[in-house]
Amino acid sequence: MYNIWDVMLTNFSSAPVLFFFLGVLAVISKSDLSIPSDVGRGVVIFLMASIGIRAGAEIAQMPGGVLAVLPFALTALLFGITIAAASYFLLVKLLHIDSANAGALAGSFGAVSSATLMVSISLLDSLGITYEKFVPALYPFMDSPAIIMAIFLGKWGIDRQNLARAASDPLAKDMKGNGRKKLGAIIVESLTNSGVYVLLGSLVIGLIVGPERLEREMKFFYWMFRGVLCIFLLEMGILAASRLRELKFVSPLIVPLAILISLAGGTLAVFVGTSLGLSPGGAVVFAALAAGASYVSVPAAMRVSLPEANPSLYLGTALGITFPFNMSIGLPVYLQLAQYLAR
Amino acid sequence: MYNIWDVMLTNFSSAPVLFFFLGVLAVISKSDLSIPSDVGRGVVIFLMASIGIRAGAEIAQMPGGVLAVLPFALTALLFGITIAAASYFLLVKLLHIDSANAGALAGSFGAVSSATLMVSISLLDSLGITYEKFVPALYPFMDSPAIIMAIFLGKWGIDRQNLARAASDPLAKDMKGNGRKKLGAIIVESLTNSGVYVLLGSLVIGLIVGPERLEREMKFFYWMFRGVLCIFLLEMGILAASRLRELKFVSPLIVPLAILISLAGGTLAVFVGTSLGLSPGGAVVFAALAAGASYVSVPAAMRVSLPEANPSLYLGTALGITFPFNMSIGLPVYLQLAQYLAR
Amino acid sequence: MYNIWDVMLTNFSSAPVLFFFLGVLAVISKSDLSIPSDVGRGVVIFLMASIGIRAGAEIAQMPGGVLAVLPFALTALLFGITIAAASYFLLVKLLHIDSANAGALAGSFGAVSSATLMVSISLLDSLGITYEKFVPALYPFMDSPAIIMAIFLGKWGIDRQNLARAASDPLAKDMKGNGRKKLGAIIVESLTNSGVYVLLGSLVIGLIVGPERLEREMKFFYWMFRGVLCIFLLEMGILAASRLRELKFVSPLIVPLAILISLAGGTLAVFVGTSLGLSPGGAVVFAALAAGASYVSVPAAMRVSLPEANPSLYLGTALGITFPFNMSIGLPVYLQLAQYLAR
Amino acid sequence: MIKVKRVEIIANCLDIRTVIKEMEQVGIDGYSVIRGVSGRGKHGKSREESHIDSMTSCYIMAACPVEQAEALIVAVTPLLKRFGGLCLVSDALEVDFE
Amino acid sequence: MIKVKRVEIIANCLDIRTVIKEMEQVGIDGYSVIRGVSGRGKHGKSREESHIDSMTSCYIMAACPVEQAEALIVAVTPLLKRFGGLCLVSDALEVDFE
Amino acid sequence: MIKVKRVEIIANCLDIRTVIKEMEQVGIDGYSVIRGVSGRGKHGKSREESHIDSMTSCYIMAACPVEQAEALIVAVTPLLKRFGGLCLVSDALEVDFE
Ligand SMILES: Nc1ncnc2c1ncn2[C@@H]1O[C@H](COP(=O)(O)O)[C@@H](O)[C@H]1O
Ligand SMILES: Nc1ncnc2c1ncn2[C@@H]1O[C@H](COP(=O)(O)O)[C@@H](O)[C@H]1O
Ligand SMILES: Nc1ncnc2c1ncn2[C@@H]1O[C@H](COP(=O)(O)O)[C@@H](O)[C@H]1O
Ligand code: NA
Ligand code: NA
Ligand code: NA
Numbered sequence A, B, C: 001m002y003n004i005w006d007v008m009l010t011n012f013s014s015a016p017v018l019f020f021f022l023g024v025l026a027v028i029s030k031s032d033l034s035i036p037s038d039v040g041r042g043v044v045i046f047l048m049a050s051i052g053i054r055a056g057a058e059i060a061q062m063p064g065g066v067l068a069v070l071p072f073a074l075t076a077l078l079f080g081i082t083i084a085a086a087s088y089f090l091l092v093k094l095l096h097i098d099s100a101n102a103g104a105l106a107g108s109f110g111a112v113s114s115a116t117l118m119v120s121i122s123l124l125d126s127l128g129i130t131y132e133k134f135v136p137a138l139y140p141f142m143d144s145p146a147i148i149m150a151i152f153l154g155k156w157g158i159d160r161q162n163l164a165r166a167a168s169d170p171l172a173k174d175m176k177g178n179g180r181k182k183l184g185a186i187i188v189e190s191l192t193n194s195g196v197y198v199l200l201g202s203l204v205i206g207l208i209v210g211p212e213r214l215e216r217e218m219k220f221f222y223w224m225f226r227g228v229l230c231i232f233l234l235e236m237g238i239l240a241a242s243r244l245r246e247l248k249f250v251s252p253l254i255v256p257l258a259i260l261i262s263l264a265g266g267t268l269a270v271f272v273g274t275s276l277g278l279s280p281g282g283a284v285v286f287a288a289l290a291a292g293a294s295y296v297s298v299p300a301a302m303r304v305s306l307p308e309a310n311p312s313l314y315l316g317t318a319l320g321i322t323f324p325f326n327m328s329i330g331l332p333v334y335l336q337l338a339q340y341l342a343r
Numbered sequence D, E, F: 001m002i003k004v005k006r007v008e009i010i011a012n013c014l015d016i017r018t019v020i021k022e023m024e025q026v027g028i029d030g031y032s033v034i035r036g037v038s039g040r041g042k043h044g045k046s047r048e049e050s051h052i053d054s055m056t057s058c059y060i061m062a063a064c065p066v067e068q069a070e071a072l073i074v075a076v077t078p079l080l081k082r083f084g085g086l087c088l089v090s091d092a093l094e095v096d097f098e
Helices: A002-010 A015-028 A035-063 A068-093 A100-111 A112-126 A134-159 A163-168 A170-177 A179-192 A194-213 A214-223 A225-251 A254-274 A280-291 A297-305 A310-340 B004-012 B015-028 B037-061 B066-097 B101-110 B114-127 B134-161 B163-168 B171-175 B178-191 B194-213 B216-225 B225-249 B254-275 B279-290 B297-305 B311-342 C004-012 C017-026 C037-060 C066-095 C100-110 C112-127 C135-161 C163-168 C171-179 C179-192 C196-215 C215-223 C225-249 C252-273 C280-291 C297-305 C311-342 D012-024 D067-082 E013-025 E066-083 F013-025 F066-081
Strands: D004-012 D032-043 D044-046 D057-063 D086-093 E002-012 E031-041 E044-046 E056-062 E087-096 F002-010 F032-039 F044-045 F057-064 F086-094
Touching: A002 A015, A002 A112, A002 A310, A002 C135, A015 A310, A015 C196, A035 A112, A035 A134, A035 A194, A035 A214, A035 A225, A035 B037, A035 B225, A035 C037, A068 A100, A068 A134, A068 A254, A068 A280, A100 A134, A100 A254, A100 A297, A100 A310, A100 B015, A100 E031, A112 A225, A112 A280, A112 A310, A134 A179, A134 A194, A134 A280, A134 A297, A179 A297, A179 B163, A194 B015, A214 A225, A214 B163, A225 A310, A225 C037, A225 C215, A225 D086, A254 A280, A254 A310, A280 A310, A297 A310, A297 D012, B004 B015, B004 B114, B004 B311, B015 B114, B015 B225, B037 B066, B037 B114, B037 B134, B037 B194, B037 B216, B037 B225, B037 C037, B037 C225, B066 B101, B066 B134, B066 B254, B066 B279, B101 B134, B101 B297, B101 B311, B114 B134, B114 B225, B114 B279, B114 B311, B114 F013, B134 B178, B134 B279, B134 B297, B163 C280, B163 D086, B171 B178, B178 B194, B178 B297, B194 B216, B194 C225, B216 B225, B216 C135, B216 C225, B225 B311, B254 B279, B254 B311, B279 B311, B297 B311, B297 E013, C004 C017, C004 C112, C004 C311, C017 C112, C017 C225, C017 C297, C017 C311, C037 C066, C037 C112, C037 C196, C037 C215, C037 C225, C037 D032, C066 C100, C066 C135, C066 C252, C066 C280, C066 E031, C100 C135, C100 C179, C100 C252, C100 C311, C112 C135, C112 C225, C112 C280, C112 C311, C135 C196, C135 C297, C179 C196, C179 C297, C179 E044, C179 E066, C196 C215, C215 C225, C215 C252, C225 C311, C252 C311, C280 C311, C297 C311, C297 F013, D004 D012, D004 D067, D004 E087, D012 D032, D012 D057, D012 D067, D032 E056, D044 E013, D057 F032, D067 D086, D086 F002, E002 E013, E002 E066, E002 F086, E013 E056, E013 E066, E056 E066, E066 E087, F002 F013, F002 F066, F013 F032, F013 F066, F057 F066, F066 F086
Parallel strands: none
Antiparallel strands: D004 D057, D004 D086, D032 D044, D032 D057, D032 E031, D032 F032, D086 E087, D086 F086, E002 E056, E002 E087, E031 E044, E031 E056, E031 F032, E087 F086, F002 F057, F002 F086, F032 F044, F032 F057
16 A cells, blocks of 8 residues: 555646646746647547547456446536535525536536546556556446536526526527426537547447457557646646636636545545445546546536636636645645555 | 358457447437548558558568569559459440549449458468568559549540530639640659658558568557557448438449449459468458548549549448448458369 | 768668658648647657656656756756857858847757657667767756747847837847846746646656666557657658748858758767766767757747747747757767767 | 628637538538638737637638628627627629629 | 738639639739638539648738729629629728838 | 727837837736747848847837827837837727716
8 A cells, every 4th residue: 555645746747737737837937838729629629539448348348248338427427416406505505606616617516527537547557556447347337427516506597596687688588488498409519529528438449459459459549648738738738827817807716615525526436436346546537537627628617607607717717726735735745545455 | 161150240240340330320310420630640650650660571571572562563553454444434324424423433433441451460460360461552453453444534525525515614624735744743742641641651661661661660560550550440431321321312323333343353352362372361461452432542542533423422432331341241242252262 | 889871771661750751741732641749749748748857757766866966957048048059150241141030049048958869769769879868958058048049149139230220129139128137037937838847847756766667658658659759750841841941032141051950069068068077878869959949939939039030030040950960870970979979 | 793691700820610511501501711810809819829710710702692781790790699700791793604 | 001902812723823823913923822712602512621622722911002902803793603702802000110 | 989099010029028018108007919920121021030139020010199199109129120020009998888
């Protein structure tokens, strides 16, 4: 078992995490460094395909196959919904944030951050800890339900809060009118969103092809993962630093609350994951899904469904607070806990 | 020897081919997935360099050197011309397509599809079947002659069909005026087209450097080939699906005819390739050159030389019909045949 | 020890150098080949990270650590200043070039060319000659001082040359006014310039992570280096050829002078490097730093500080003359010399 | 040459689909899109490069008759109000090549 | 400030060379090109991203005197007729910095 | 709809920071930038693609009141004089969505 300080040190002195801070410093020092957008988008497709294909190849080998994963998928779904709902009420009650922004933030907290997921995998790899490769593939099962739950709560809050104002707003009205119809559209959209789509598609490909015949592609996708992740986190650092600046206009209480929600979600995930039979490594990846705050699928959904929410708020929180926290402190804590429980 | 069903199964359950269908599904399911254009263009340069450098390294090792390849180059040239000419007359006589469109389609059928070529290599790799690495480098020897033959026939048809109209059209007139001068320009253009240029250039580099000293680069170019091919076919799937839609305005008879021409070309190529001494693997790669329909060099040439042809028609056919057919059915058939002949 | 002809032959028949000439030929033959800009920028980030991380990992292992590198850093600084100053006076006295252009050219000669650096590494790798991995990291220590020295001389020349004209020019006046303040800005800018920033950042990352724990990333960064370098040099060939054309309006004497300065700097660097204890390989890399002419940090600095200088002149010289010379002749000569001295 | 209005919209890339839907509803069937626009507006600076769609802007241009332009302006105003951006209208002549 | 015509052409990327040749023939020696334009027109939607040149559009802009603009329009009309695209002409003032 | 001037500048990518600084000094707080412009001008052809910033051009556009536009033109003229490029000014109406 690893000591938490060892884990933190390993984490902080791993190349991907250091590249994140290199990105942060680039913004602070006004370097003209930027990751070309086409490269950044290519990198995301690569990373999602990489975790998808590995998940598929593993599920293909599991005794129960896809069926064995189902209970975990259900658990992920419950986690998404629960974290979104709990966050919503905490944000409204404790911070008195309006319904739209609370809904958008809650959706972000409940949904999944691909960067947190990838850092968790990289941390386990650094420490030589194995994990169930199918856990990253639970991504969409936690992501979409969280977003839908958050939108539902946000709209319900808006309706209650201010029936009159909502009625006079053509966009809001329009949305209320066909709210039910849009639910399906949100699910479809969150599953066809390019990142999730590639993840799910590669998973199916991994399932069909199977581990033996994937050897060649696996080498490419597996072997380059760490290096490509460095480039990805370099960009994440740039984005986090430039987004954090925009949070200055917001109640500073968002910082402790975001950390608290993340920590609670991650901790709970370790407990539940372990009790469902996940290895310590698997429990940490599951905790990464629960603890991370989404910055990709959430803005897309919220612009359509809770357009009153301020993107700077939820993007700034997800990228500038939750992600750096989990990357540097959260993940080592979850790992420590998972190892403690596994003894 | 492999059973055809085994080959088909291997093919259909290989990662690159499945990524193609993932791309098709992305369009159907309206996913926002797209391969950034700079990444797509980088991928093509990589893949062409990869097959070029391997071809060069192999020719460097062959007893006869470049001379030993000459008879194959000549055969490729004859194939290009013959397929283009035969297609032209079939299209005009059977489908009553006008001369310009028949010429453009014939050029596409006669010329080479880099994606088909790469899938053939990947299929052989999957099955562990070796092939003569110089065969992919026959690309330009089949490509340019086919295009020139098709343009010649298309113009000849236009002249015959409608002398009066052609004369009153300033562009067509202009083209007729310096038809001879443009022939050289077409050859130059089809050899300096970025894909072919990189293929030929890398071949020469492979020849000069030789296999021993290329070890490092070969690792990069060879080892990443399969993974990069997955990304390439993902985009090809997206393009094929979005292009197929545009074919709805065209005679549906184009579908069986395109398949027939492709199948005939591929089958003939297997026979001729085998009789020239190619291994079953080499004969399949040669068949891939003959069977594939071009979508890169052809549009460039046709816009200038047969501007009356409708790009939707030949692009839709090459990407939406011929390529999927060869990828899924054609190549396994050619392999089966090649193995049968080799017994 | 290698014979100089052997070295030249190895160099000329190495894939990266041949890809450079493939790029040159693409421009000459009017091929539409181009490296997508996002790919090109990604490639530079990759290459700089690659040499930075390796340098850091090596310094982490060195007995003296960072301190052991200090004397080399100081030497690099002196080289930058000296080459810039000497070049300035040669350009003014021999070629009667005006102060602004002489300053810009001198800055380019004194500063570092990343492409030359990378070709030197690749040449040593081809020959199996080891080198001190920290030498490439001396880059910024030579780069910034050279640029600052050159700007200082250029401005001093302009002031002397034409006090009246400078006074009437609002931009020049403005610059004179806060010349001192800008010195700091120039240093900061040359260190936060994306390439240098990634190099220094990766170096620190390599230092922190250390060689054992970098194994995974090193595989990515090290193993892909040669292949990615081929793509980089393909673009450098395109740029060199298209820039060389613009030099036709300039005194042809710039050609021998640029070669002379480069050769003198490189030769001196071999002597000094060897006497400081560098291996022949290390001395060659040090010579590559000294001999190369900058085309990245220099234009950025000169546009602000010596805006009267003509970019075509210094870009054309650095890319079209100095780089091809060093790549093909200079580096083999420095290697020969270094091996001779080491006997 | 046909007198047309040249409507230019700069909007978040996430909103392109919405803008295009509005265009098609008012009958505009010709438009062009350029991605990867950076800049500064009331919501601060936007980065020129990011793999996250919601952080980049797009430029959308349509040449259309004046009535369609007016209808489009009405249709996109609520969107601009919420998410910011820019909408410019100017005069141009379209070459009539048919 | 000089009165100029601002000619904007959206055309298939494969045709850029032809358009530029026409420009140079009518004496236009200043122009700018932006690649990677997507959109919709009479030939349907064009994808914003593709590695195949013939499937993407480009934006070409030239600020030039009115006579050159007129000559250019005449020169590119047959091209537009065949392959589609867009050509807009508008008025602008060019800053005369010389 | 507000009457505005549409100032368009094509300049070397290295000079964007300077142009933006000038804009901010004359009070312009809204602008958009598109990178990767190629073309031809008095300094010859510029390649559309290069990893070296100093070899590519950028397009910068600002919609602003006439006084700011005039001040901007004065401010960028010395820059254009030195490094070349293009600055166009035209009339447009900005949709006032507030
Ligand atoms: N006056 C303007 N001129 C040019 N572009 C503008 C202007 N105002 C806003 N923009 C563009 O629209 C984007 C979003 O604007 P905003 O929502 O006001 O922050 C900015 O990042 C700019 O790219
Ligand atoms: N009215 C228009 N406004 C803006 N862009 C247009 C318009 N018509 C055509 N385009 C552009 O020109 C391209 C080709 O047009 P077309 O040949 O008509 O399909 C389209 O994909 C659009 O990018
Ligand atoms: N008249 C013009 N119309 C359009 N773009 C121009 C014009 N003049 C210059 N440019 C652009 O500005 C860049 C630099 O111009 P120059 O400094 O004159 O070479 C060119 O590469 C073009 O992209
Ligand atoms: Na979460
Ligand atoms: Na063919
Ligand atoms: Na130097």
